[in-house]
Amino acid sequence: MKKNEFVPDVPDVHDAPYLGDEPNDDFSNDQYLPLREEEPDDGVVDVSKEEIADEYKKKQISVDTESKFDEAPESALEIHYNEKISLEFIVLGYPACGESIIFILKSDDTVEYVGVVDSYRTCKKHNLEHIISTVARNGLNFLCWTHAHIDHMKGMENILANHLQNDASIVLPRYPDNYKDLCPNQRTRALYTSLYSIIDSKLGAGYDVNRISNPTDILHFNLCSNTSENIYPCSICAIAPHDHLLLRKELRNSKNIANEYSVALRINICNEYFILAGDVEDPTWDHIHNKHFKICNVRYLKIPHHASDSSSDLPDLMARMNNQKCIAVSTSNRRHGLPCRQVLKSYQKFCKEVYTTSSLSKDVKNKSGYGIVKTVFTIDPNCDITDDTKPEGDAEQFQ
Numbered sequence: 001m002k003k004n005e006f007v008p009d010v011p012d013v014h015d016a017p018y019l020g021d022e023p024n025d026d027f028s029n030d031q032y033l034p035l036r037e038e039e040p041d042d043g044v045v046d047v048s049k050e051e052i053a054d055e056y057k058k059k060q061i062s063v064d065t066e067s068k069f070d071e072a073p074e075s076a077l078e079i080h081y082n083e084k085i086s087l088e089f090i091v092l093g094y095p096a097c098g099e100s101i102i103f104i105l106k107s108d109d110t111v112e113y114v115g116v117v118d119s120y121r122t123c124k125k126h127n128l129e130h131i132i133s134t135v136a137r138n139g140l141n142f143l144c145w146t147h148a149h150i151d152h153m154k155g156m157e158n159i160l161a162n163h164l165q166n167d168a169s170i171v172l173p174r175y176p177d178n179y180k181d182l183c184p185n186q187r188t189r190a191l192y193t194s195l196y197s198i199i200d201s202k203l204g205a206g207y208d209v210n211r212i213s214n215p216t217d218i219l220h221f222n223l224c225s226n227t228s229e230n231i232y233p234c235s236i237c238a239i240a241p242h243d244h245l246l247l248r249k250e251l252r253n254s255k256n257i258a259n260e261y262s263v264a265l266r267i268n269i270c271n272e273y274f275i276l277a278g279d280v281e282d283p284t285w286d287h288i289h290n291k292h293f294k295i296c297n298v299r300y301l302k303i304p305h306h307a308s309d310s311s312s313d314l315p316d317l318m319a320r321m322n323n324q325k326c327i328a329v330s331t332s333n334r335r336h337g338l339p340c341r342q343v344l345k346s347y348q349k350f351c352k353e354v355y356t357t358s359s360l361s362k363d364v365k366n367k368s369g370y371g372i373v374k375t376v377f378t379i380d381p382n383c384d385i386t387d388d389t390k391p392e393g394d395a396e397q398f399q
Contacts, residue, residue, distance in 0.1 A: 076220040076233065081107035085223055085379040087269060091302060092127055093331035093357030094120065095366040095394060097151040100128040101276055101302055103267070104135055111135065113221075115142030115236075116163075117265065117276050117302075121155035127370055128155065132163050139165035142219075142236075145172045146278035147262040148183060148192045151333065157191075160198045166206050169218060170199060173241055173261040174211035184258070212238045212263050213246065215292055223269070225381040232270050232383055240264040240280045242287055259305065260284065270383035273297050277304035282313040289317045296321035299385065300375060303330040303347065307339030315346040326351040327389055329373045330398075332358045344398050354398040355391055371395030 079085070090102040098120030105113040114136040119128055132140065140163050146152055164170075175196075183189040203209050210218055216238045223232040241261050249257045262278035275298055285304075289295050295317050305311040307330040318326070328351045330339040339356055347354050357371030371394040377387045391397060 076222050078222045078224050079105070079107050079112050080224045080226055081381075082226050083108055083380070085269075087267070087274065087377045087379070089274070089300060089302075089329075089373075089375045090131065091329045091331065091355075091357060091373045092120075092131070093371050093395075094122055094369065095332055095334055095358040095371075097333045097335065098122070098154065099152065099306075099331035099357070102128070102131055102135065103274075103276075113141045115144070116140055116159060117144040118146055118152040118278075119154060119156035119159050120151055122369065124369070129158055129163070132159065136163065139163055140168055141165055142169045143171070144263055144265060144276075145170075145195065146264070147173060147258050148175070148179070148188060149258055149279065150188050150191065152279070153191060153195060157194055157198060160195070160202070164202075164207070167208065169208040169210060170202060171210045171212060171218060171238065171263060171265075172199065173263055174213040175261060179261075210238070213241060213243045215239050215242070215288075218265075223379070228381050230381055230383070234267070234269045236265060236267050238263050239266045239275075239288055239292065240278070240284050242284060245283055245287060259310075262304075264304070269377075269379060270385065271297060272299045272385055274300040274377075276302045277311075277314075279305040279311075281305055281308075281310045285311070285314045285317060294321055298322050298326050299377065299387070301326055301328045301347075301351075303328050303339070303344075305338075306331050306333045306336075307343040307347075308336070309340055309343065312340075312343050312346065315343065315349070319346075319350040322350050324350065324352050327353050327355070327375050327387060329355045329357070329375070332356065348398070352387075353389060355389065355395060356398055358394045359396050360398070366394040368393035 086106045088104040088106070090104075092100045092102070100119050101117040103115045103117070104111060114132075116128070116132065121128065140159070143159060143164060145156060160170075180189055180192055183192050199209060210216065217235065218238060219236040221234050223234055225231075240263060246257070246260055249260055259279045259281050260283075262280045264278045264280045264284075265276040267274040267276075273296075281304070285295070295314070298318060301318075303311075304314060328347045330344060332338060339360070341360065344354055344356070355373045357373055358366045372392040373389065373395045374392065375387060375389040377385055379385050
């Protein structure tokens with residue numbers, strides 16, 4: 001594992017370079033997909049289990065979708081530390097739309113591993129690229145593109161071209177061959193085509209490209225204390241999407257399926273879970289909870305789909321098996337009135353703190369034009385975890 005030079009935690013995004021004006025930055029001309037897809041009443045009966053099994057055979061996919069991740073490999077990357085390990089999450093969002101997540105793993109004060117999940121930039125600043133240039137001067141170890149919606153992928157071509165280490169892991173959904181035709185508009189289709197072409201070019205160049213269609217292990221590492229004999233196995237895995245659900249949609253020729261393809265990541269440290277949930281919606285969360293693992297011991301959650309009604313089952317599932325430890329963060333999508341206050345309130349019932357990357361108050365104008373929620377988890381040699389969260393810019397704690 002390559003080590004990045006240690007630099008200050010979060011740079012001043014006011015110093016980010018001006019990129020010039022760009023129209024339609026707030027989706028004014030985008031045909032964004034509806035929040036909850038209604039299946040058409042076309043007289044088609046629901047897809048049978050036999051049809052699903054036949055399609056699995058054609059695609060050479062195992063019918064056994066039970067979880068196989070979190071099985072320790074024979075060898076894993078080792079991270080040695082003296083006093084502490086820290087895991088930092090920086091959630092970057094904008095009032096109109098768009099989100100990016102940076103996670104940074106440090107041993108003591110040395111940056112060991114840096115990952116980014118999704119990308120967005122406004123017409124004036126690429127705050128994400130500025131942060132990456134500061135905290136990962138040797139390049140990113142990990143990049144995840146959760147799904148093909150413009151508010152999760154704008155500016156990613158710059159990240160792919162300029163900010164990856166030569167052996168970086170790239171994670172994205174395994175899209176069907178005709179997925180370009182299912183993109184909601186020409187703008188998204190053009191960017192999807194460009195990103196896919198860039199990623200294809202990385203395949204033979206030493207990059208670890210992971211196209212995800214089922215729960216999948218991505219990385220295992222051991223936290224090794226230099227002051228004790230304690231070794232703690234940790235992992236990063238994808239917990240979504242799920243082929244079983246996707247094939248049902250594909251066989252019905254459903255078009256509004258971008259969120260069903262969304263990747264969700266789970267970081268496991270000391271059997272505490274940190275979930276970056278993309279835009280995963282209710283059917284997938286129900287499937288994860290019932291078929292793969294109980295959604296418990298969650299210390300951190302990037303709330304899925306901007307806290308929309310279409311992802312409102314997750315807090316109910318989590319409330320049964322989580323106590324007041326979880327830090328939850330939501331980004332915004334102003335066009336759709338998100339985040340939904342009622343959904344945020346449902347997280348408040350069992351979370352320690354809930355944050356948003358922009359102010360929801362009608363009396364407060366989002367003057368900064370961006371919001372950052374930075375959470376630092378500190379793990380000591382006994383694997384005891386403490387946390388500290390600070391909102392910046394327009395971000396605030398939800399009350």
